[in-house]
Amino acid sequence: MNNFTKIGEALKYIDGHLDEKINLESLSEKFYFSPYYFHRLFTAVVGKSVAAYIRDRRIFFACKQLGTTDNTVLEIALNCGFHSAQAFLRTFSDLQGISPSEYRRQGYQPDIISADELVMKVKITLWMNGWIRMKKVILKNS
Template identity: 40%
Template sequence: MDYHTKVRDSLKYIDENLNHKIDLDDLAKRAYLSKYHYHRIFHKVSGESVTRYITKRRMEKAAGELARTDRPIIDIALEYQYASQESFSRAFLKIYGLTPGKYRRRYGGNSSDQVINLSCRFNKNMNMAA
């Protein structure tokens, strides 16, 4: 199994478990790599750290829910593993430049293809010799 496949499998697992705790140790074990080596390979293939990728994917999902539903912001924050609405709002503001409430007012009622996409670009042609 090559590194690209391991990272692709990890991306699939992450996307299927965004509303659960995702641990770097568990991801590394699933890929049969050490935590250090896994993180290094993930960064090289995806262009960003595991933590950053997970945060961005959770924010994309949360942004989609903010735009398409009337669910309370605290419920969305808790679903995507934030301990409080305040911590979720700070993280959301840092990524989108808007608070979740302002984002909802601006983009509410939009279909999923109009929600701002933050996903990394998977570098399929990256030389893994390093």
């Protein structure tokens, strides 16, 4: 399994365990990397840090629950791995610009890309960027 594949597996793992405590150390250990190398590799592939990615995914899945369930805001916060309603409210408001209750009241429906789709997008982006860089080198050396 190459490093890119391991990052793809990490993305899928994160999505499946958002209600649990996930951090850089536990992920790097699970995928057999040092925390330093895993963080650099993850950030290079995904475009954001492990902590930022986990936070964003938790909020996206909270948005989905707000739009599709009658669960309370506290239940959704706990389902998405937040340990208090206050931490959830603060993070949600910072990222979405409105409170979870207002988000639900306005009837928003999030468009969440799956981990598999995200991996495919990253592969395409990496391939395209590699192709573009390779074309520049070929043209430059011609």
